[in-house]
Amino acid sequence: MNLIKDNGSWDTDKLAEVFTAEAIQYIMSIKPPTQGDIADSCYWRWTSKHDFELKSAYNKQVELTWEIANPIWNTIWSLQVPQRIRFFLWLSCRQKIMTNSERYKRSIAVDPSCPICHENEETTLHVLRDCNVISQSWLKIIPPSLLNDFFTFPISEWLKQNLESKLVIPGWNIPWNIFFASFLWHTWKNRNDFIFSQVSSSPDSTLAKSITWARYYHEGWQIQKPNTIANVTQSCWQHLEPGWLCLNVDGSVSSSSGCASIGGLLRDHLGNWIFGFNKSIGKSNILQTELWAIYIGLQLAWSHGAEVLQIQSDSKQAIQLIQDFSKISKALPLIRAINEIRIQGWMTEFHWTSREGNKPADILAKMANISDYNTITFATPPVELLQALAKDSTAPSNMF
Template sequence: MWKNPNDGAFHGVNKTLSAPSLLQAVKIRAELGWKAWNAPSPLMGRMNSPRNRIEVQVGWKPPSVGWTKLNVDGAASANSGIAGASGLLRGADGSWISGFVAGVGSCSAICSELWAIFHGLKMAWRHDCRTLIVETDSQLAIQLVKDRSHPLHPYAALLMAIRRLLAQDWIVNLVHVYREGNRVADWLSKHSLVYPYGTHELETPPHELLQLLQDDAEGATFARLIIPSPGSPHL
C-alpha cells in the first residue's frame, strides 16, 4: 500500500490500482512472505529433534549419457542488497561445458534464485542442450516456477519468462538438491556479487573452482542430517 503511490512519485511508474486489486496485491505478497518463512532451511533443520533425522551422504551426481546437467544458484548481500546469479553446464563425465555469473541489481534472495534459473536456461538453449536436468537448492524457487502465479505476483514477469523458456522444444527436469550437491554453483553465486550488472559467460572455469569440480567428478560426498519424507528409501 505504501510502495504503490511511491512508485509513481519517485520512479514515474503509474500503477493506479482499484481497492480490490490493491488488496489482491497485498494478499499475494503476504502469501509469498509466508512461503519463504516456512521454506526448509538449515536453521529449521537444527530446530528439529535429532531423533527425527538421519545422516545421509550428499554430493553432485553426473547426468546420464545423452543428458546435460545445469546447476544454478543465487545470492543476495544482506548489507548492500546487491544480488547475483550463477550456473554451470556439465556433461556425463563431469566436464565443464560452460558457465555464467550475472549481476542482477538489487533484489531478494529468492528473486536471485529465479534469475539464476532464467539465465541458466538461456545458456543451456544456446549450447544446444535439449535433454537437460536443472538442479537448484531452492525448493521455493521450484515451487514458484511450477505453481500458477497471479498477474499481480511481484515476480510474475520473471516467472512467465522462465515458463516460456521451459515450453520450448526440449526436455527439462527441474530438481531440488541439497547445497552439498550444488557447491560449485554456490561458489559462483557468491563470486557473482562482485560483477557489474549483466550476464557474463565463462567459457572456462575460474582457477579457484578446479578442485571443487574435480571433487564432484570423483564422486565426493558430504554428511548431512535430513528428516526423511514418507516413503523415503532411507526409512
C-alpha cells in the same frame, strides 16, 4: 525515453540519466517488460506461494516484539517437551507468569508478597528458585558443575544456562535441561494447587513426578526421531544418466549491501565442463535471486543447443514456485519467463540439491562483480572452482 535495449535488457546508460545509482540496483533486479506481458498484480511476499495468509501477517507484525533474534527463544521453542511447557518457559523468561507480584501490578491482588514464605515479593524467580521451599529441593538435585552460579543468575541467564545444558543426570539417564523444564512446570502447578485449591504435595512427590514425566518426554522424543527425514543431502554432485546435461544454478545476496548476484554452470552427465556464467542483478531478495539464476541459466542452455536438461538448485522454494501452476505463480514475470523457455522444443526437469552438491554454482555466484550487470560466461573453469569440480568428478551415479 526507451530504457530497454533491442536485445530486451535494461539500458544502464539511459537509466543513469534518470535514476540514482542505488535506484538502478533495484531496477536491475526486475525483469524488463516484454510485449506479451500481462498486467502486474499484487502478491504476498511473506509466504512461499505468495498468497496471503493471516498467520504470516501476524508473524511479521510481532516479529520484533517477540525478539525472534534472541537465542533463548530458539532454545525454548525447540526443547523436547510439550508445547504447554515451552509456553510456560517463554512466559517465565519474560516474567509474565501470574505470580502475586504480577497480579498486584494488574490490580487483581492486594499483596505482592509470597503466600508461602511471607518473606519476599513473589516474583517469577522467587517462585521458581528462591522461595525457601523450592530452594531446598534444588539443593538436593543440582549437578555440581552448575551449583556455583545457580542461585546468582538473573532469570533470563538462569533459564538459558540450564535449558542449554548438555548434562545427563547420572543414574536417571535424563538430560538435565529436560528435567529442569519438567521440574519447573510441576513446581508451578503444585504451588497453584496449594494456594488456590488447598491441595498440597510434598517436595519428594513433586520431584518424583518431574523425573517420571521428564523420562517420558525424553524417551518419547527418541522414539519419534527415526521418522524424521534422513539422507536428504549429498556430499557432492551426482552423475546423471547418459544423454542428460545438468545446469546447476545459485544466487547470493550480500547481508551488508543487499546486492545480489547469480551464477551457474552447465556440464554433461559425467560432470565435464561445458560453460559457466555469473552476473550481478542489483539489490534483490534471495528467492528472486534464485529465480533469476534459473532464468539466465535456461536462456544460455537453450542457446547452447541443450535438448535434455536437468536443472539443479538448492532453493526448494524457487523450485516449488516454478512447478506450481496457480494464478499467483503465473502472475510473476520471472516464473512466466521461465515456463515460456521450458515449453520450447526440449525436455527439462527440476531437482533440488544440497548446498554441498551445488558448491560450484555458489562459488560462481559469489565471484560476480556487483557493479557489472552484463552476463559473464566462462568457456573454461575459473581457478577458484577447480577444487570443487575435482571433488564432483569422483561423484557416484545419479540415484534420483
